Amino acid sequence: MLVLSGRGQEFANRVSLESGQPVQQCYQCGKCTAGCPAASFMDYAPHQVIHLVQLGLEEVVLSCRAIWVCTSCYTCTARCPCRIEVARIMDILRARARRKGLHRGQRAALFADLFLDSVRRHGRLHELELGARWGLSTGQPWREADLAAGLVAKRKLRLRPPRIKGVEEVRRIFREAARLEEGEHG
Numbered sequence: 476m477l478v479l480s481g482r483g484q485e486f487a488n489r490v491s492l493e494s495g496q497p498v499q500q501c502y503q504c505g506k507c508t509a510g511c512p513a514a515s516f517m518d519y520a521p522h523q524v525i526h527l528v529q530l531g532l533e534e535v536v537l538s539c540r541a542i543w544v545c546t547s548c549y550t551c552t553a554r555c556p557c558r559i560e561v562a563r564i565m566d567i568l569r570a571r572a573r574r575k576g577l578h579r580g581q582r583a584a585l586f587a588d589l590f591l592d593s594v595r596r597h598g599r600l601h602e603l604e605l606g607a608r609w610g611l612s613t614g615q616p617w618r619e620a621d622l623a624a625g626l627v628a629k630r631k632l633r634l635r636p637p638r639i640k641g642v643e644e645v646r647r648i649f650r651e652a653a654r655l656e657e658g659e660h661g
């Protein structure tokens with residue numbers, strides 16, 4: 476029988492509690508992985524991510540790419556005989572990785588940050604700005620320049636940020652989310 480260290484047990488329990496999912500009930504049947512559309516882009520398959528949590532291997536699971544590649548499509552939940560919401564567990568792991576600074580270097584985390592920052596400032600996404608900031612952040616500023624120029628010329632991409640009426644409301648939602656996050660973990 477596997478005996479977890481105190482810290483490993485605490486981590487597994489905390490992920491179960493925060494996600495509301497019975498992590499220890501997973502018996503590694505692999506059905507979640509078999510149906511996952513993103514599994515081939517992951518370093519650890521969904522059932523392996525759950526196993527890492529069960530084993531209490533916090534540093535390993537919080538540093539893996541898989542938690543950032545998950546698209547929250549919930550196919551795994553539909554297939555799981557235990558009805559475990561793997562996507563919810565991935566959410567909790569991403570939040571925890573951020574709090575510990577382990578998201579740095581993950582391209583999907585960087586993209587998510589740039590995307591949300593654009594929505595926060597403009598009330599909706601400004602695609603051209605996102606593309607430019609992504610190019611600068613990844614050291615390839617000109618990679619999609621021709622494509623972007625063509626889309627601007629065809630009026631498929633806006634040069635100026637969009638203007639929406641409820642931008643202050645959107646910003647308030649972001650502030651409230653940050654406040655809740657701080658309150659929960661501060």
Ligand code: SF4
Nearest residue numbers: 501503504505507555
């Ligand atoms: S489908 Fe459910 S029980 Fe099977 S490996 Fe995935 S999470 Fe575990």
Ligand code: SF4
Nearest residue numbers: 511545546548549551
């Ligand atoms: S929610 Fe995530 S882990 Fe589950 S099937 Fe979709 S991409 Fe895969």
